[in-house]
Amino acid sequence: MAASDTGPVGGSSNSRLAGRIKWFDQAKGYGFVSVRLPEPEDVLFHISVLRQFGIENVTEEDWLEFLAVSGPKGKHVETILSYKPSSRSTQPYEPVIVKWFDATKGFGFVRRVDDPTDVFIHASVVRRAGLEELEPNMTLNVRIQSGAKGQHVDSIQRP
Numbered sequence: 001m002a003a004s005d006t007g008p009v010g011g012s013s014n015s016r017l018a019g020r021i022k023w024f025d026q027a028k029g030y031g032f033v034s035v036r037l038p039e040p041e042d043v044l045f046h047i048s049v050l051r052q053f054g055i056e057n058v059t060e061e062d063w064l065e066f067l068a069v070s071g072p073k074g075k076h077v078e079t080i081l082s083y084k085p086s087s088r089s090t091q092p093y094e095p096v097i098v099k100w101f102d103a104t105k106g107f108g109f110v111r112r113v114d115d116p117t118d119v120f121i122h123a124s125v126v127r128r129a130g131l132e133e134l135e136p137n138m139t140l141n142v143r144i145q146s147g148a149k150g151q152h153v154d155s156i157q158r159p
Helices: 047-052 123-128
Strands: 016-025 030-036 040-046 063-071 074-084 094-102 107-112 118-122 139-147 150-157
Touching: 016 040, 040 047, 040 063, 047 074, 094 118, 107 139, 118 123, 123 150
Parallel strands: 040 074, 118 150
Antiparallel strands: 016 030, 016 063, 030 040, 063 074, 094 107, 094 139, 107 118, 139 150
Protein backbone atom coordinates (compact mmCIF):
# COMPACT_ATOMS: atom_id res chain seq x y z
CA MET A 1 0.00 0.00 0.00
CA ALA A 2 1.36 3.39 -0.96
CA ALA A 3 2.07 5.83 1.85
CA SER A 4 -0.43 8.30 0.37
CA ASP A 5 -3.35 5.81 0.40
CA THR A 6 -5.64 5.19 3.33
CA GLY A 7 -8.00 2.34 4.01
CA PRO A 8 -8.00 -1.43 4.35
CA VAL A 9 -4.69 -3.25 4.36
CA GLY A 10 -4.66 -6.79 3.05
CA GLY A 11 -7.82 -6.41 0.98
CA SER A 12 -10.57 -8.58 2.49
CA SER A 13 -10.93 -7.41 6.08
CA ASN A 14 -12.02 -4.00 7.34
CA SER A 15 -10.55 -4.72 10.78
CA ARG A 16 -6.97 -4.07 9.62
CA LEU A 17 -6.82 -0.40 8.57
CA ALA A 18 -4.35 2.38 7.86
CA GLY A 19 -4.67 6.14 7.74
CA ARG A 20 -3.38 9.52 8.81
CA ILE A 21 -4.01 11.24 12.13
CA LYS A 22 -6.78 13.78 11.65
CA TRP A 23 -6.36 15.29 15.12
CA PHE A 24 -5.30 14.32 18.61
CA ASP A 25 -5.87 16.09 21.94
CA GLN A 26 -3.33 15.03 24.56
CA ALA A 27 -5.34 16.59 27.40
CA LYS A 28 -8.57 14.79 26.45
CA GLY A 29 -6.65 11.61 25.69
CA TYR A 30 -8.16 10.74 22.33
CA GLY A 31 -8.17 11.58 18.64
CA PHE A 32 -9.19 10.34 15.21
CA VAL A 33 -7.51 8.62 12.27
CA SER A 34 -8.93 9.27 8.78
CA VAL A 35 -9.38 6.16 6.63
CA ARG A 36 -11.28 5.25 3.44
CA LEU A 37 -13.56 2.20 3.58
CA PRO A 38 -14.34 2.87 0.52
CA GLU A 39 -15.89 6.11 1.82
CA PRO A 40 -13.90 8.40 4.13
CA GLU A 41 -14.43 7.56 7.80
CA ASP A 42 -12.88 8.70 11.09
CA VAL A 43 -11.73 6.01 13.53
CA LEU A 44 -11.44 6.90 17.23
CA PHE A 45 -8.23 6.12 19.12
CA HIS A 46 -7.40 6.50 22.81
CA ILE A 47 -4.09 7.54 24.34
CA SER A 48 -3.85 4.15 26.10
CA VAL A 49 -3.53 2.46 22.69
CA LEU A 50 -0.69 4.83 21.79
CA ARG A 51 1.08 4.09 25.07
CA GLN A 52 0.76 0.33 24.55
CA PHE A 53 2.73 0.85 21.33
CA GLY A 54 5.28 3.10 23.11
CA ILE A 55 4.03 6.43 21.76
CA GLU A 56 3.14 9.37 24.01
CA ASN A 57 2.02 11.89 21.41
CA VAL A 58 1.19 12.12 17.71
CA THR A 59 0.70 15.02 15.33
CA GLU A 60 -1.63 15.61 12.42
CA GLU A 61 -0.64 13.64 9.31
CA ASP A 62 1.30 10.93 11.20
CA TRP A 63 0.58 7.49 9.69
CA LEU A 64 -0.94 4.59 11.65
CA GLU A 65 -1.62 1.01 10.63
CA PHE A 66 -3.91 -0.67 13.15
CA LEU A 67 -6.57 -3.21 14.03
CA ALA A 68 -10.00 -1.66 14.54
CA VAL A 69 -13.17 -2.97 16.13
CA SER A 70 -16.72 -1.74 15.66
CA GLY A 71 -18.63 -0.50 18.67
CA PRO A 72 -22.03 1.15 19.21
CA LYS A 73 -20.58 4.56 18.28
CA GLY A 74 -18.46 3.40 15.34
CA LYS A 75 -14.97 2.01 14.82
CA HIS A 76 -12.11 2.46 17.27
CA VAL A 77 -8.45 1.45 17.27
CA GLU A 78 -7.80 -1.68 19.29
CA THR A 79 -4.10 -2.26 18.50
CA ILE A 80 -1.48 -0.25 16.61
CA LEU A 81 0.55 -2.35 14.17
CA SER A 82 2.91 0.34 12.85
CA TYR A 83 3.55 4.06 13.18
CA LYS A 84 5.33 6.49 10.88
CA PRO A 85 5.71 10.12 11.92
CA SER A 86 5.07 12.73 9.26
CA SER A 87 7.74 15.19 8.26
CA ARG A 88 5.89 17.64 10.54
CA SER A 89 6.87 15.52 13.56
CA THR A 90 10.54 16.01 12.80
CA GLN A 91 10.49 19.81 12.77
CA PRO A 92 13.40 21.35 14.71
CA TYR A 93 12.94 23.12 18.03
CA GLU A 94 13.33 26.88 18.00
CA PRO A 95 13.47 29.64 20.62
CA VAL A 96 10.32 31.64 21.40
CA ILE A 97 9.34 34.29 23.91
CA VAL A 98 6.14 33.99 25.95
CA LYS A 99 3.80 36.88 25.19
CA TRP A 100 1.17 35.80 27.75
CA PHE A 101 -0.26 32.62 29.21
CA ASP A 102 -3.37 32.12 31.35
CA ALA A 103 -3.51 28.70 33.04
CA THR A 104 -7.16 29.31 34.01
CA LYS A 105 -8.15 29.83 30.38
CA GLY A 106 -5.84 27.00 29.34
CA PHE A 107 -3.89 28.79 26.64
CA GLY A 108 -1.66 31.68 25.71
CA PHE A 109 0.60 32.98 22.98
CA VAL A 110 4.30 32.99 22.24
CA ARG A 111 6.29 34.59 19.42
CA ARG A 112 9.48 33.69 17.63
CA VAL A 113 12.51 35.76 18.58
CA ASP A 114 12.69 37.33 15.09
CA ASP A 115 8.96 37.41 14.22
CA PRO A 116 6.17 39.29 16.05
CA THR A 117 3.44 36.90 14.80
CA ASP A 118 1.48 35.23 17.61
CA VAL A 119 1.77 31.43 17.95
CA PHE A 120 -0.90 29.64 20.03
CA ILE A 121 0.18 27.48 22.99
CA HIS A 122 -2.26 25.18 24.82
CA ALA A 123 -2.04 24.27 28.51
CA SER A 124 -1.79 20.55 27.65
CA VAL A 125 1.53 21.22 25.87
CA VAL A 126 2.78 23.13 28.90
CA ARG A 127 1.73 20.33 31.30
CA ARG A 128 3.29 17.66 29.07
CA ALA A 129 6.61 19.50 29.44
CA GLY A 130 6.27 19.34 33.23
CA LEU A 131 5.60 23.06 33.60
CA GLU A 132 2.77 24.61 35.60
CA GLU A 133 2.90 28.21 34.46
CA LEU A 134 4.56 30.38 31.82
CA GLU A 135 5.62 33.92 32.64
CA PRO A 136 5.68 36.82 30.13
CA ASN A 137 9.08 37.25 28.44
CA MET A 138 10.11 33.70 29.43
CA THR A 139 12.23 32.02 26.71
CA LEU A 140 11.38 28.46 25.63
CA ASN A 141 12.55 26.04 22.95
CA VAL A 142 9.49 24.74 21.11
CA ARG A 143 8.41 22.91 18.00
CA ILE A 144 5.83 24.87 16.01
CA GLN A 145 3.28 23.25 13.69
CA SER A 146 0.74 24.70 11.28
CA GLY A 147 -2.83 23.49 11.74
CA ALA A 148 -6.29 24.35 10.49
CA LYS A 149 -6.48 27.36 12.84
CA GLY A 150 -2.93 28.62 12.29
CA GLN A 151 0.39 28.02 14.00
CA HIS A 152 0.57 26.34 17.39
CA VAL A 153 3.23 24.97 19.71
CA ASP A 154 3.36 21.19 19.36
CA SER A 155 5.90 20.49 22.09
CA ILE A 156 8.31 22.18 24.48
CA GLN A 157 11.88 20.96 24.77
CA ARG A 158 12.94 20.64 28.38
CA PRO A 159 16.18 22.41 29.30
